[in-house]
Amino acid sequence: MMVALPFLGFGQSAAKNSIHPLKQKSSKVAASLGGTSYAPNAYCIPTALDCTDGDVMTNVTFGTINNTTTCGTNGYNDFSAMATNVTPGTAMPMSVTVGSGWFERVSVWVDLNNNQIFEDSERLSNNVGPLGTSGNNGDMGLGGGIGTGGALTGNITIPAGTAAGSYKMRVMVIATGSGNPAPSDPCLDIQFGEVEDYTLTVPATGCLTSPNGQYPSATFTPACNGTTENVTTLGWTGEYSKVSLTGGVAYTFSSSVASHFITISDEAGTTTLAAGTGPVVYTPSTSRIVRFYTHLSSNCDFANTSHTRAVMCGTPPTNCADFKVLSNNLENGLFFGGSTSQKLAIDVPVAASNVTVYGLEPTVVGTATTFSFTFYSDNAGLPGAQLFTRTGTITESTVTGTNFGYEFIKYKVMFNTPVDFSANTKYWIEVTTDAVAWEARTGGTLGSLDAFSNTSTSGVWTTGTNNLVFNLVCSPLAVSDIAKSGFNYYPNPVKGYLNIDSKQKVEMVHVYNVAGQKMPVSTQLVDGKIDMSRLAPGVYIVSTILEGGRNESFKVVKQ
Known part of the structure; x- marks a missing residue:
C-alpha cells in the first residue's frame, strides 16, 4: 500500500490487467509524493581494382536483390543497404552478369560468423572443374566463368543451422583468364575486376x-x-x-x-x-x-x-562524475521513513576501473540536518549483504525549486571516510536522513531502478519504478572549505531570539517544522539574530544559506 501526502491523493496499487482476472498479479509500490551510426567498418575494401576495361559486374540477382550497376570507384560498390532473406540449408539461384573485358570468373563469400573477415570456408561459390585447356582442375567459380560477357548462374546455399541475423555477402569478379581458378582472396587488389557487397538476412522464427x-x-x-x-x-x-x-x-x-x-x-x-x-x-x-x-x-x-x-x-560509466541521475522538473519524490518505515537505495554499477567516492549529492524534499549511508553488495539486482556504513557531513545546499508545497534541496554530503568501489562490481547505497523525501523521476536510469522496502514489502528490498536524483562527490573537501566551517548558534532550547555566529556571511535563513513546512520567520538576520518568539513550542529545523551557497542546518527546541 502506497502512502502519499494528503493533498496529493496518489495512493495506488499497481495491478496488471489480464484475461484471467482472478489470477491478476500485483506489485509492491513505494510510498511517494505523487503518483547510428555504426563503428567504422573493418571489412577489407579494394583501393586499386580496375573495372573500367569491361572487367565489371553489370547485374547481380539473388533472392529479392536485382541490382543493375556500373563500374564502382576503385572497383568497389557498397550495396550493403540492399538485403534479401535466405533460408539456411536451401540452395538459392544466383545470377551475376559480367562484362567482356577478358575471361571472367566470379567468387561469392558470406561472413557467416560476422567477424568482418571473409574466410576461405565462407566461400560459397566453389565449383570444381577443368580450368580451360590447362588440364588442371580447380574452382571455376559461379557459373564456370565466361570470356564473352554475359550471365554466370549457379546456386548459393547458406549452411543449415545458420542463426537468425544479418550477414555480409561479397561478390567479386576478376579477369582470371580461362586457365586460372576463380579468385580465392576476398581482399584481392591491384587487378582487373570489381567487388560488390550486399546483405543477407536469415529471418528469425x-x-x-x-x-x-x-x-x-x-x-x-x-x-x-x-x-x-x-x-x-x-x-x-x-x-x-x-x-x-x-x-x-x-x-x-x-x-x-x-x-x-x-x-x-x-x-x-x-x-x-x-x-x-x-x-x-x-x-x-x-x-x-x-x-x-x-x-x-x-x-x-x-x-x-x-x-x-x-x-x-x-557500457557502465567510467568516470566518477558520470554516476548521476538528473532531475526531471521535480517530478516526484519517495518518502523517507514515515509510518511505513520506508528505506530507499540506489545502485552504483562500477565499470573496469576502481572508483573512489568522497560523498553524495542527493536532492531531497524538505530540509535535512543529518545524513547517514549504508552500503550493500548486489543480489540479483537488489541490495544484498551489508558491507559497511558511513556518516555524512552537510557542506553545501542549493534549493532547486518548489513542488507539492515543499522545497527541493540539493545537499552536498561528505562521507566521514572515502569509499573505494572495486572495478566490475555493483554496489547499493541506502540513504537515511530526516528530510521528507528523495526526489524521484521516471526515465534517466543509471543502472537499476530504485530499491525500496517498507511495511507493504514486509521489509524485503523490492525493485521500484523510479530513479532517485543524485550525483557522486568525486574529490575531497578542500582545506579552504574546511577552514570556513566556523559556525555556532545559541541558546538551544530557545524562547525568543536565536543567535547565529558564522565566519561566512549568512545570506538567508529558513525555519521549518518537523513536517517540512516553512515557518513565517524573517529570512534575514538582524544583529546576528532571528526572532522565534511567535512560534509554538516544539522542534524546528533552521536552515542557513551562507555566502557561496554553502548550507548549515540544525535542530532547535522552541520553549
Missing part, C-alpha cells in the same frame, strides 16, 4: 502470440549504461513489453528463466526481428520501438507465473 497481452502498458526506454535493466519483474509468458531502441546499438534481451523462448518483433507484432532460447541480441539499423515477447518454449506455450524481462545495452 519467433512466437508472436500474446494471449496475456502487453505488460506494462508504458514503453520502456533503456539507459544503456552497461547494466541489466528490468523492463518488468512481473512478466508472464505469452505476453510482451514494448522497448524503445536506438539505431546502431546492440541490445541483449533476457528472462530470469533461462529456458524461456524470447522473440523480438516490430512494434506491430507482425515481423520477427530476432528470436531464440536464452538471451537474444538484436541491433536495429534505425531507432524504433519493438515488442519483447517471452514464451515457455519455441512451441509458443505459456503459463501465468511471474518472471523478469530485462534488457542490457551500452
Whole structure:
C-alpha cells in the first residue's frame, strides 16, 4: 500500500490487467509524493581494382536483390543497404552478369560468423572443374566463368543451422583468364575486376502470440549504461513489453528463466526481428520501438507465473562524475521513513576501473540536518549483504525549486571516510536522513531502478519504478572549505531570539517544522539574530544559506 501526502491523493496499487482476472498479479509500490551510426567498418575494401576495361559486374540477382550497376570507384560498390532473406540449408539461384573485358570468373563469400573477415570456408561459390585447356582442375567459380560477357548462374546455399541475423555477402569478379581458378582472396587488389557487397538476412522464427497481452502498458526506454535493466519483474509468458531502441546499438534481451523462448518483433507484432532460447541480441539499423515477447518454449506455450524481462545495452560509466541521475522538473519524490518505515537505495554499477567516492549529492524534499549511508553488495539486482556504513557531513545546499508545497534541496554530503568501489562490481547505497523525501523521476536510469522496502514489502528490498536524483562527490573537501566551517548558534532550547555566529556571511535563513513546512520567520538576520518568539513550542529545523551557497542546518527546541 502506497502512502502519499494528503493533498496529493496518489495512493495506488499497481495491478496488471489480464484475461484471467482472478489470477491478476500485483506489485509492491513505494510510498511517494505523487503518483547510428555504426563503428567504422573493418571489412577489407579494394583501393586499386580496375573495372573500367569491361572487367565489371553489370547485374547481380539473388533472392529479392536485382541490382543493375556500373563500374564502382576503385572497383568497389557498397550495396550493403540492399538485403534479401535466405533460408539456411536451401540452395538459392544466383545470377551475376559480367562484362567482356577478358575471361571472367566470379567468387561469392558470406561472413557467416560476422567477424568482418571473409574466410576461405565462407566461400560459397566453389565449383570444381577443368580450368580451360590447362588440364588442371580447380574452382571455376559461379557459373564456370565466361570470356564473352554475359550471365554466370549457379546456386548459393547458406549452411543449415545458420542463426537468425544479418550477414555480409561479397561478390567479386576478376579477369582470371580461362586457365586460372576463380579468385580465392576476398581482399584481392591491384587487378582487373570489381567487388560488390550486399546483405543477407536469415529471418528469425519467433512466437508472436500474446494471449496475456502487453505488460506494462508504458514503453520502456533503456539507459544503456552497461547494466541489466528490468523492463518488468512481473512478466508472464505469452505476453510482451514494448522497448524503445536506438539505431546502431546492440541490445541483449533476457528472462530470469533461462529456458524461456524470447522473440523480438516490430512494434506491430507482425515481423520477427530476432528470436531464440536464452538471451537474444538484436541491433536495429534505425531507432524504433519493438515488442519483447517471452514464451515457455519455441512451441509458443505459456503459463501465468511471474518472471523478469530485462534488457542490457551500452557500457557502465567510467568516470566518477558520470554516476548521476538528473532531475526531471521535480517530478516526484519517495518518502523517507514515515509510518511505513520506508528505506530507499540506489545502485552504483562500477565499470573496469576502481572508483573512489568522497560523498553524495542527493536532492531531497524538505530540509535535512543529518545524513547517514549504508552500503550493500548486489543480489540479483537488489541490495544484498551489508558491507559497511558511513556518516555524512552537510557542506553545501542549493534549493532547486518548489513542488507539492515543499522545497527541493540539493545537499552536498561528505562521507566521514572515502569509499573505494572495486572495478566490475555493483554496489547499493541506502540513504537515511530526516528530510521528507528523495526526489524521484521516471526515465534517466543509471543502472537499476530504485530499491525500496517498507511495511507493504514486509521489509524485503523490492525493485521500484523510479530513479532517485543524485550525483557522486568525486574529490575531497578542500582545506579552504574546511577552514570556513566556523559556525555556532545559541541558546538551544530557545524562547525568543536565536543567535547565529558564522565566519561566512549568512545570506538567508529558513525555519521549518518537523513536517517540512516553512515557518513565517524573517529570512534575514538582524544583529546576528532571528526572532522565534511567535512560534509554538516544539522542534524546528533552521536552515542557513551562507555566502557561496554553502548550507548549515540544525535542530532547535522552541520553549
